[in-house]
Amino acid sequence: MSFTTLGFYLIYWGYKNWKIMKASGRTAAWPPICGLFLPFTLFSLLDKVKDEARAAGVSTTKLTISAFGFLMLGLLKMIPVVGILFNMSSFLALIPINRAFANINAAHQQSKPEYENFTWLNFTWFAVVAAWLAFHIVREIMRVS
Template structure:
């Protein structure tokens, strides 16, 4: 049976989320919606749903939760709270953007903290999806591929540049 949702190991998800500065969430959303559409024939547009992921994340989690309920398999999670956490962390990061030039160190620390909060929520979500797809560890998609490394390299460089620029801004003040 074809998967309905995107399986990935939590470790790989977190590495990709961190080193793509959160952009992996867009790809992750696309893959989830594309698989859901293929498995159910639902009239959804994966590209639109991934680009506006923040508006569709609850719908995705509710579909995972409904499938688990339909199969009589419970999972310890709250789609509503996980969605709330992702939305608040995304809005927080957007709000901090304008403060970067005024308070560079605090902004960098706060953004890093929000990325951690977002990543913890994503880890919990992915455990739920992996449980739903009967691949608890995400073994089917645990290895980093050359394409993953192609995303990791520039992301790592951006992290280094961000830290160096922040240190130089503070040192020059």
């Protein structure tokens, strides 16, 4: 999702997670701003998640490393030509954090959300944007070579 939305999904991801924290009463932060500035607010979010994870018996060892990896991959976008590949792959560092969220939810026996609004149009959009990005990345690499 992050790749095909040109990174905007990460803003949405941050917003939704901060919104959950605010709804649970664990923070007074404003979710839209926290989502927009996720690189600056991620460690604060993880501190709150770690407390919940420990209470649920979920491992927290990879969370800080994942957040650091997310920030480093985002900073590597400054490298000419291939930097965009690092930046677009920064979402991969958030996978352990998402797993921790899923494990916390499982420990609280919350059901998994159903994505019934995910239609063939979403898949079409992802395919079109992925092809467009691949074309431009290859074209840029060929132009530099």
